[in-house]
Amino acid sequence: MKINWWPWGFLTLLSLVLLLFFVFYPLGTLFVNSVRDESGAFSLSGFITLLQDSEYLLAFRNTLVLGVSVTACTVAVGVPFAYMVARYDFPLKNLVAVLPIMTIVIPEIIVGQSWLLLLGNNGLVTNLLAGVGITLPTFYGWTGMVFSMTLVYYTYIYLGVLAALRGFDGQLEEAGLSLGTSPLVTKLRVLVPVILPAVLVNALVVFTLVVGNFALSVVLGSSVPLLSVMTYNAFVGEMGGSPTLQSAMSVVSIGIVAIVLFFQKRVVERKIYTMTQGRAPAVVRVRSGAAVFYTLSVGVIIVLSMLPLLIVFVGAFTETSGPVMRWGEWSLSSLERALRGAPEPIINSLKFASMATVVGVAFAVLVSYLTIKKRNAFTQLLDYIVVLPLTISGTVLGIALVQTFNTGWLVLAGTSGIMVLCYTVRRLPFAVRNASSTLFNISDSIEEASISLGVSPLKTFFKVLLPAMKASIISAAILMWVTTISELSASIVVYTGGLETMPIAIFRQVDGGRLGLASAYGAALVSVILLPIVVAIKVFRINLFSSK
Structure with missing residues (x-):
């Protein structure tokens, strides 16, 4: 050229x-620093040390488990959410269709901080329930990370599946129904294969984001060893020293993402279907009990997603005494x-x-x-x-x-x-x-x-x-x-x-x-x-x- x-x-x-x-x-x-020792000679001592470190191997396993857990939860939340918005008309639909996108602009450190203000050891909800004799399990650790990361990352699944559903040709479903196939079987055989690539692609995106997450992991992770936090701690601990170990940890983190991207390129993209131009299925207007159910279902997710924005401002105007938040006292x-x-x-x-x-x-x-x-x-x-x-x-x-x-x-x-x-x-x-x-x-x-x-x-x-x-x-x-x-x-x-x-x-x-x-x-x-x-x-x- x-x-x-x-x-x-x-x-x-x-x-x-x-x-x-x-x-x-x-x-x-x-990469070069990960394969040489303090003298500058070629060495795999950093990777060998990691393989012999039980805490690092535990962090590696925990990171993969966290990635899979959060990804599964985001799929469980994002897919039904997108399906309801794409296929049904219910009260406040136009509002709830847009609000999930706004959660992307909420900094993750704000999300972690806000949930600690509510459900932390001295959180507002924790203290209110303790006053009536109900003791909540600690929000630190797996519970807090999976819960908060799901609310942060489900939007990626929602947007991808929503786009796929709106590009789906409704005549395919009609053809299946006309052949006497039940609605459920028609969706499983016709709709699911078409939207599955969108689910998988965005699920892989969520997985890589969770693996590399630092803000929520370090704020809520507590005693759960994770690669991102351990890599940071290795860097802080080795400042001025040999960069071999921190480099080896970093290369392993890159390797995890590279494998995921390879899987996406070689496996997921082969299952993408091209749709010819057609009309999307008609939106079904739901009424009475169904309308209330749909509105409440998506409303709860939206409220939980947007709650950190409200809590951070309330906390900013709340009187404090050291680590204690004096809720109801303004300052x-x-x-x-x-x-x-x-x-x-x-x-x-x-x-x-x-x-x-x-x-x-x-x-x-x-x-x-x-x-x-x-x-x-x-x-x-x-x-x-x-x-x-x-x-x-x-x-x-x-x-x-x-x-x-x-x-x-x-x-x-x-x-x-x-x-x-x-x-x-x-x-x-x-x-x-x-x-x-x-x-x-x-x-x-x-x-x-x-x-x-x-x-x-x-x-x-x-x-x-x-x-x-x-x-x-x-x-x-x-x-x-x-x-x-x-x-x-x-x-x-x-x-x-x-x-x-x-x-x-x-x-x-x-x-x-x-x-x-x-x-x-x-x-x-x-x-x-x-x-x-x-x-x-x-x-x-x-x-x-x-x-x-």
Whole structure:
């Protein structure tokens, strides 16, 4: 394929070099460090140590069990939810169809903190029930992790299955019924095989997210050993020492995700069915008892999913005495302490997220344009490398960046630069995919017409393409902002004194039992997350939460 070297060939190579240096090179460093000893010689001592460590093997098993358990629960919640929304019309359906998508913007550290405020050892519900003689089992451990992660991740199953159901041709079901097959058997033979790939693909996504989860695992995991937490502890314990063990742990975590992605590519994608254009089944209006059942069923899930947003604000205005929350006694002391006494985490979060959003969106727009409109052999490699961060957890990425940029000619460890780099690299794939959404629908003839009139390719890009991409660029910026400002798993690894952000502050306050101050930082974090979303919907008229 012929390459137009100026300007797009040059920009493609420049983008590729940047990605190789800041994404591929750190991962390569991580792999190299996992197979050499302190002297630099080749060694598998890190992996051998892990195989001989009973606690690590237990953490490996627990991680797989947690992944399977949460995935099964999200399927059990998300599939019926999607089926009810797609096939039935019931009171408040339009509202409950959209609200699950909003749970994606709730930071996981907020979710964990909020459930501790309710069901923790000194939680509101725990104390209320204890007052009437009912003792709840501890929320720490398996119960808390499976419960909270299910409410966080079921949305992925819901969205995937909902899209599959809305794309299903209802005439297939009608044909089955016309042949005398019962409705249940028809669904099992016709509907299930069509939506099963959507279930499996999104279930694998959930599994990888659970395996790499740090926030909920460290806050609620208590004494349950897990890979993500153990990898972080190994990094903290080995700071200044040999990186072999932490690197080996990180490589194993990457290996788990790689196996899952391989399974998805080789097994799941072979079972995808292509539907010809047809009409979706008619939506059935339910009444009386059935309507109440459907509304309550999805309503309970929605309330539980959205409850952390309410609880974190209530906790921010609640009087505290050390680790004790004095429910019903209102105070501004926690907020005043967070906003006036210790505002650095808020300032840092705003600063780092703003810089990462600007850099990330600008680079994402360029990469998406190159990979879609200026395709060549290099852009294919560019498109592959840009999604690499999706295959690794935040903790592993943070370790890779610290190991790579703590020595040499470019030292970023301990500076604001590594925070911005960490945010940008971690969330860049989402921004690229979002920025690409409009480019597929922009005809090449528009750009060619501008160039034929004597306008240079660069001017055409800025004057023709960018205005047409306005909505997707704003959406990418909001997505970048929301995900970076709530990032914990990678930033907890790369930050040093003076670079603390709101999620890190929340984690430290929860760990220290200061839930009032944690709630104050949580309320500030949720506020700066929701503000751009409201602006996008009300000012720019961008429907970020469309259920269509």
